[in-house]
Amino acid sequence: MNAVVAENTPVQAASNERGLLRFITAGSVDDGKSTLIGRLLFDSKGIFADQLDSISRAKHKRTVGDTIDLSLLTDGLEAEREQGITIDVAYRYFATPKRKFIIADTPGHEQYTRNMVTGASTADAVIILVDVSKVKLGDDGSVELLTQTKRHSTIAHLLRIEHVIVAVNKMDLVNYDRTVYDRIIGEYQKFAQQLGLTDVHAIPLSALAGDNVVERGDNMPWYEGPTLIELLETLSVYDDAHEEPFRFPVQLVARHGGHLAEDFRGYMGRIEAGKVTKGDKLVVQPSGLTATVKDIVTFDGSLETARAGQSVTILLEEYVDISRGDMLAAAEQPATVLKNVEAAVCWLSEEPLNMRRKYWLKHTTRQVNARVNKIEFRLDINTQERVPAETLKLNDIAQVSLTVQQPLAADAYDAIRATGSFILIDEVTHQTVAAGMIRLG
Known part of the structure; x- marks a missing residue:
């Protein structure tokens, strides 16, 4: 399977899959990650007036004249603004008529790769930014991608992030030259195939000018694919955890005080995978003891069935030795x-x-x-x-x-x-x- 989806290939998604999309930006230092997120928020009307006023008056602004430095929307730490780099992970929420988004702006500097791993651990998609001005293009046709681009792509693969978007940024610095873009994407495609990435989408853009971020612009008529926001709106998101066998790590054992006549011993936690129903047979791991679900209790009352993502208290018919750290799992498909x-x-x-x-x-x-x-x-x-x-x-x-x-x-x-x-x-x-x-x- 070709590692990079053709630019004019539409990305299909069922209407019931267009829920919340979590995505991160990744790449090397000064590739424009914070500016890209600022552009997304600005052009999609995801910025409040007081935020806009605040960054307009910021003392560490890196733009000329009255031009807004959009990177300051996510680079909020004083050290980040002084040095002009992202250090910590910044999360931002915005929405369009078609979808809700949570963005994680992650650091590009090698020293802060650990922060990038943190942001990527819950992401559905990753935008790998490639600064077109930093890629070494040899006269012999060779292309040398930055090490951080390869490192972040490898981490995305290890973490099994479903969608990878390669955004070739700062196209304005090469006069929107399609040949330069094609050479970079061709080299990334080879690396993606070597790595094992299968769902990769490529977009040429300029985060500073806004080309192909939310609006298409007139500078790249040769690009016929979707804008970045159009692509993000159509990426499929489906949580496989709902279809997997039941997994329930026990966080706390809850009991009534000894002065109460009724006996109550519940096991509290979050369902990490699958579903559970009253009467289901479960196995306690790692001990291997079995038990039957008597009740599923929440703050709002009892449930007949609970699914992945819900925090519940499970009551069992049998008295078994269960402590924090144990796992309740489907008896027919244990861990x-x-x-x-x-x-x-x-x-x-x-x-x-x-x-x-x-x-x-x-x-x-x-x-x-x-x-x-x-x-x-x-x-x-x-x-x-x-x-x-x-x-x-x-x-x-x-x-x-x-x-x-x-x-x-x-x-x-x-x-x-x-x-x-x-x-x-x-x-x-x-x-x-x-x-x-x-x-x-």
């Missing part, structure tokens, strides 16, 4: 109980991995001691080759083998994100040092 974990990880700490140290592994509501036994390989971002490694440094992506002190009830990340992901925590500093995606089979 896999693991003592040895194979996972892809992104190292987020400036302190390298120490194979002799123990870390805490936080998986759903369960936290256990863990040790990294082996680094299977480290991924070379530029070539996508698997190379041997003795340790992992900041932003390294690798496949590792871990041993956990207590068993985990988990799924493959490819199947269920919530029960297939984890973080590693330094037990001394309590800092998050890695994000992991579990691999099974």
Whole structure:
């Protein structure tokens, strides 16, 4: 399958799929991510008058004259405005008549890749911005993409973000030259195929001038595809978690005080996948005990059925030993109980991995001691080759083998994100040092 969708190919979506779309912007430093989001908000009338007035008077404005610096809509930290870079993840909400959106503006600087991973973990789509002025175009026809473009694309693939939009930005700097755009997209297409991305859309634009963001403009008549906002409005969003087997990590065990005559023991938490109905047979993991659903309780009363995304209290017919960190799962399709974990990880700490140290592994509501036994390989971002490694440094992506002190009830990340992901925590500093995606089979 061709990795890049043709520009004039319409993106179809069923009307009932046009719900909330979460997307992020990613790319290298100063590719125009914050400006692009500001342009989206400005042109779609998603800015309040007081916000517009505030950024018009900002002292760190980087535009000339009365021109509004749209990047200041998301770069709100003083350090961000002083340095002209995005440091933290900024979330913005806006809506069009066709759809609601939550945008995460993520940092482009390599030092803040960990923040990009955080924003990407819940995204349905990612906009990979490519600054046309930074791509090296050789006289021999060669094209060299930036390392951060490749790194963010790799992370998007690891996190299984459904839609990837490659936005070739600052086309005004090359006089809207179609040849330059085609060469860049051709090179990205080769990388996307090598990486395994299958749903990629390409758009040439100028976030500063507004070309092909919300309005089409007259500068690129050769481009016949949708504008960015038109594409975002039509991307399909469907939560597979509703179709997966039931998964319910227990957050809290709720009981009445001992002075009450009626007995009440409920298990509180959020349904991460599937659905549950009164009378369903469940298995408690990792213990393997079975039980039957007696009632599903919410603040508004009892439910006959509850689904993924709902926070509920589940009552069981049987008295079984269940604590925080245990998982209630569908008896006919339980999770896999693991003592040895194979996972892809992104190292987020400036302190390298120490194979002799123990870390805490936080998986759903369960936290256990863990040790990294082996680094299977480290991924070379530029070539996508698997190379041997003795340790992992900041932003390294690798496949590792871990041993956990207590068993985990988990799924493959490819199947269920919530029960297939984890973080590693330094037990001394309590800092998050890695994000992991579990691999099974």
